[in-house]
Amino acid sequence: MxxxxxxxxxxxxxxxxxxxxxxxxxxxxxxxxxxxxxxxxxxxxxxxxxxxxFRPANAIFETSLLPTSGSLENYIYALNAIPVAQMLVNTLVVSAAVTVIQLATGLFAAYAFARWRFPFDKAIYALVALTWLVPFQVVMIPNYLIVARLGLLDSIVALILPNFASALAIMLLYQTMRSFPREVIEAARMDGARSWRILWDVLTPNLRGILASLAILIFISTWNEYFWPLLLTRSAENSVIQIGIQMFMTSEGTQWGPLMAASTMASLPILAIYIVLQRQVIQSFMKSGIR
Structure with missing residues (x-):
């Protein structure tokens, strides 16, 4: 008790x-x-x-949260030191082209794997899926040799060529197409629709969500690419903005003011995309996982 x-x-x-x-x-x-x-x-x-x-050179290492004085000298210096506008245009062209091409090849490949039966189809799909686990740095040198033999070094085409296909896009679209109702596809075939029409008129309109998510992921990943442009480009006019930012980091020291100014200008397009497509960006990471 x-x-x-x-x-x-x-x-x-x-x-x-x-x-x-x-x-x-x-x-x-x-x-x-x-x-x-x-x-x-x-x-x-x-x-x-x-x-x-926005800090001047004599106040670049201040620790105050608000700048005591503002100046545009870092932006002026960055714009004069590197062709920022041309690099931004190059980055935009490369990112948009890679996004469109990978979405197109992903659609075609996923439709073939999901709706057609051919010899060794499962083994081929497994090999495609395994390529997603291979870091790009592993195949960087073979890709460089191919581009060099084609005479495409220091060109925008060389930045796009090795990125014609994405295993991530193929896998995500394949899983989505497999879950699509077969009755709808069979009804379209009974109406005389061929594979091309089924893909574009039946499947693609119902894949807008996953296509938007993939487009955002591919675009942002290509925009932030650094190693491949560093290996290929020789001139600033044919390079991307990530290489331009690196030019302010030398063995003699880092120019923090122009570096931050160039980084801010490079971040503005991505921030604008995120603000406009915030919901799709969040859904894309939820569906595919953070890489």
């Missing part, structure tokens, strides 16, 4: 904090506060980059 009487209040006292912690964790206000703190944590590097880009 004495032991039970002493243990009862202690048990009740231990349960109450747990209930309070569960209620606090399940409350919407706690979730909103947590997300706000995480958002500030994630956005702070972007904010610091923009603020540093």
């Amino acid at each position: 004495t032991t039970d009487a002493l243990s009862a209040p202690t048990t009740g006292f231990a349960v109450r904090p747990r209930r309070r912690a569960r209620r606090l964790g399940n409350s919407p206000a706690f979730g909103h506060v947590l997300m706000a703190l995480l958002s500030i944590f994630c956005l702070f590097p972007v904010y610091w980059m923009v603020v540093t880009s």
Whole structure:
């Protein structure tokens, strides 16, 4: 009796904090506060980059959150040091071309794997899926030799050529097409529709969500590509903005002001895309996973 009487209040006292912690964790206000703190944590590097880009050279290493003085000298220096506009255009052309080409080849390949039967189709699909696990750095040298023998070094075409197909796009579209109702496709075939018409008129309109998600992922990944353009390009006029940013980092030191200014200008198109297509960007990472 004495032991039970002493243990009862202690048990009740231990349960109450747990209930309070569960209620606090399940409350919407706690979730909103947590997300706000995480958002500030994630956005702070972007904010610091923009603020540093406006600091003059004598105040570049200030630690104040707000700049004591603002100047456009870093942007002027960056625009004069490298062809920023041309590099941004090159990056945009390469990213858009790679996105369109990979979506097209992904659609064709996924439709073939999902709706056609041919010898060794499963083995070929497994090989395609395995290529996604191979880092691009492994095949970079063979691709470089092919591009060099074609005489395409230091050109925009060379940046696009090795990226004609994406295993990620093929796999995601393949899984989506496999789950598409067969009755709809059979009805289209009974109406006389061929494979081309089924793909474009029946399947593609119902794949807008996954196509938009893939387009965003491919575009952002190509925009941020660095190693392949570094290996191929020789002149700044035929290079991309990521190589231009690296030009401010030399063995003599890093020019932090122009570097931050160029990084800000390179980030503006991606930030604009994210603001406009925020929902699709989030869905793309939810569907495909963070790479």
